[in-house]
Amino acid sequence: MQSVETGKTVKISKIKVKDDYVIIEYFVDEKRTAKLKVLYQAYEDNYFYEGVIPEETFKKLIIDNAKYQIKAYVTNLMIKKPYSKNEIIYKCNEKFPNNIDLIYEVCDDLEKKRIIDDKEYVQTFLEYFNSNLYGKYYIINYFKNKGIDEEYINQIKFLDKTECEKAKKYFELIKNKYVSSNYVKQKKKLSETMLVRGFDIEVINEVLSSLKLDPTIEKENFEKELTKAKEKFKNDKEKENRIISYMVNRGFSYDDVSSYLNKEKEEESKND
8 A cells, every 4th residue: 555654734736537547646745746546436435636635535545545456356356256255365465465454344345245255155166066076075175275164164064875976976987097907906096086086985985895806807907017027026036025015015915926926836847
């Protein structure tokens, strides 16, 4: 906010009205002048002519102008997309530093007029998250991070049936993403992805119970990874242990790997 360091009056030397703003030229001292650009609405609310005016009138013009600027900025923000009150205050504070009291005053007024409406904001994004298959924990954390009042968050109803339906639909969308992995790894990756999406672990386990083991694919994955492991550790002194460790880290059973390697050794012994 621009300040005016004068006595109890301010001398206005020139007023120039543009389309939606006004340029006011005033005396800082006997020799120097300065210019103040204000929105026309602010000038209209504090209308005066060229000449000497009370300092308080000039200060009020500066304050009202700052309020109108903040209001115009917020209105333009809200036209583009919904924002929570907390988000708007943060953005305004970046745009108009050192005006936090005026920012709160303007935002409180806009909230009373329901131009800023956190309750409506919750409903808008709740519809979006539900239609795009996000789980309840993602939704709750999102609103908390946006500074939404706990009162509005606690009013959201998360039905177990609805959460399970969303999780099943989301599972159908992503299940083929990890099909090249073995069963254990598939299940682990799917579970992690669904957790990030915000679904409850019990819901995830229920949905993943439908994941079926395909013996053919499992065998192919096993042999593919085993071939990689053998090549990787072919010159290692602890070759067998390293191979087993490698395979277990990729989700294969220790007993299955160990048993497979033992059978290979038996076959090699017979051939010898």
